[in-house]
Amino acid sequence: MSDLSFPPANISDVMSGQKLADRLYPLIGTKFSLTKNPRTNGSALRKIISKQLDDGRIQIADKNDFEIVPVRKKGVPKLLACLADSYIVTTGNSYNLQVWNRFPNTSNVLVRYKKDNTLIKCDDIRFILVQIDTNKQQIKTIIVATPQYIVDNFGVFGVPTMKYQLIIAETKRKEITGLFPKCLFFNDTPNMTAHTQHGDFNITDSISTSPQSGKLLPLKVIKSKVVSSLLGRKLINADTKTRGQELERLVATLLGYQVDDPLVGGYPDIPNQLLEIKVQDSPTVDLGKYSPSNPVVIDANLNITTEDVRYLIALTDKSGNIEGISLCPGNKLGDSFTFVNGTSYKCQRSIPMNFLESFSGKSVFNPKYPGNQ
DNA sequence: GCATAATGGTCTTTCGAAGG
DNA sequence: CCTTCGAAAGACCATTATGC
Incomplete structure (x- = not known):
């Protein structure tokens, strides 16, 4: 077995898209058990694909013969030896194809051969794209497609979505x-103190009201x-997203907001208090689009940046018990925790589920699709 | 109302240090 | 020198909010 994360020895020997589809066809109808964790499923699938593709004849390049161009290999596909990457498709009306750290249909360079x-x-x-029949727990459809095909049939990949992350080391958590x-x-x-009211007072605004100078706690x-x-306290909801909202609700109520005051999306979670709230039971904190490591003005009137926004991070165990709290302005996060270097981004393109459904039971390459625009 | 952009947060993989 | 381990980094897929 070769390490498929290496580039191919010769690009001309790499399987064509049609060949990939043919080789993967035997997987149709085979068992694939979904765990409740998406990340695990995608990884498990990739291993099956790798095994199916690697018949021992895939030649990978010698480690001295090439250079990976992106910093720290960001955005280089896992199945580099096959010039491919796999994605798992489950349910819904459309499938959101999300490509990390590279712009799919561009000539941006990933690997350079030295010779x-x-x-x-x-x-x-x-x-x-591998679609799973979630009822039968079987592989149902396989579609191999080029970036150009995706763009031609479904439209361009939109603007990249940025993501910043922070690590709370286990030692720091303890x-x-x-x-x-x-x-x-x-x-x-x-910067924030200039707008806070001295001492305690009753909240009269709603969560979504834009922050007012002099009316910030x-x-x-x-x-x-x-x-x-x-x-x-224990957060009772099981899934992470609801858990986050549960905490948000809890904090809002404790601060004096009305119980029926609707939560709002966006950043920060409680705009009226310039307060961002997170639940963490793992080391990685997802900061999303905004990060204090890259200061951006959040409120131009008050001259508030991501460094001034307050972060409340509840450290929980796996069952939702709050074991500790970090409460500080953004600019202090880096003192105790580690910002992940640089930024990550993803390009997204939604693909109608009908497209996948129409090739059910097949393994195809850049298929003719009458449903396109 | 619809497509896109963004949020959500945990998981796997990698990498370098420590241990045998 | 090889293996193991923990921390750091990168990536994963689902879903919702947003803006046209």
Whole structure:
């Protein structure tokens, strides 16, 4: 078995799209058990695909013969030896194809061969879409497609979505849960203090009301209102998304917002208090589009940036018990935790499920699709 | 109302250090 | 030197909010 994360020895020997589809056909109808974890499913699928493709004849390049161009291999597909990457499709009306850290239908370079300067570019990478029949727990459809095909049939990949991340090291987490009280706290930035009201007061605005100078609670007050109530509390919802909203609701209520005041999406979670709220039971904190590591003005009137926005991170165990809290302005996050270097982004393209359904039971390459525009 | 952009957060993989 | 381990990094898929 070769390591398919290496580039092919010779690009001309790589299987054509049709060959890939043919080789994968035997997988149709085979068992594939979905776990409740998407990330695991995608990975499990990739292993099956790799095994099916690698008949021992795939020649990979010597490690001295090529150079990976993107920094830290970001965006290089897993099945590089086959100039492909696999994606799992389950249910819904449409499938959201999400490609990380590369622009699929461009000639941006991924690999350069040292001998002759041959290149592997983004548009050389084929998508292997594998649809799972969730009832039968079987592989149902396989579609191999080029980036150009996706663009021609379904439209361009939209603007990339940025994602910033933060790591809370296990040691740091233990440090926080060992504090008394179990809360890591830093006070507001001077920028924020300029707009906070001294002392406590009643909230009359709603969560979504834009922040008003002089009507922001000082972070110390927020601390006194929420921390002791949250510690030791259990978030009852099972799935992470609802859990996050549960905490958001809890915090809003503790701060004095009306119970029926609707939550709002976007950043930060409670705009009226310039407060972002996160639940974490794993080390990776997903900051999303905005990060204090890359200061951006969030409120031009108040001159507030992501460094001033307050972050409440509830550290929970796997069952939702709040074991510790970090409450500080964005600019302090980096003091205790580690920002992941650089930025990651993804390009997305939604594909109607009808497309996949129409090739049910087959394994095809760039198929003619009458349903397209 | 629809397609796109963004949020959600955890999981796998990688990498370098430590241990045998 | 090889293996193991933990921390860091990168990526995964689902779903919802947003803007036209």
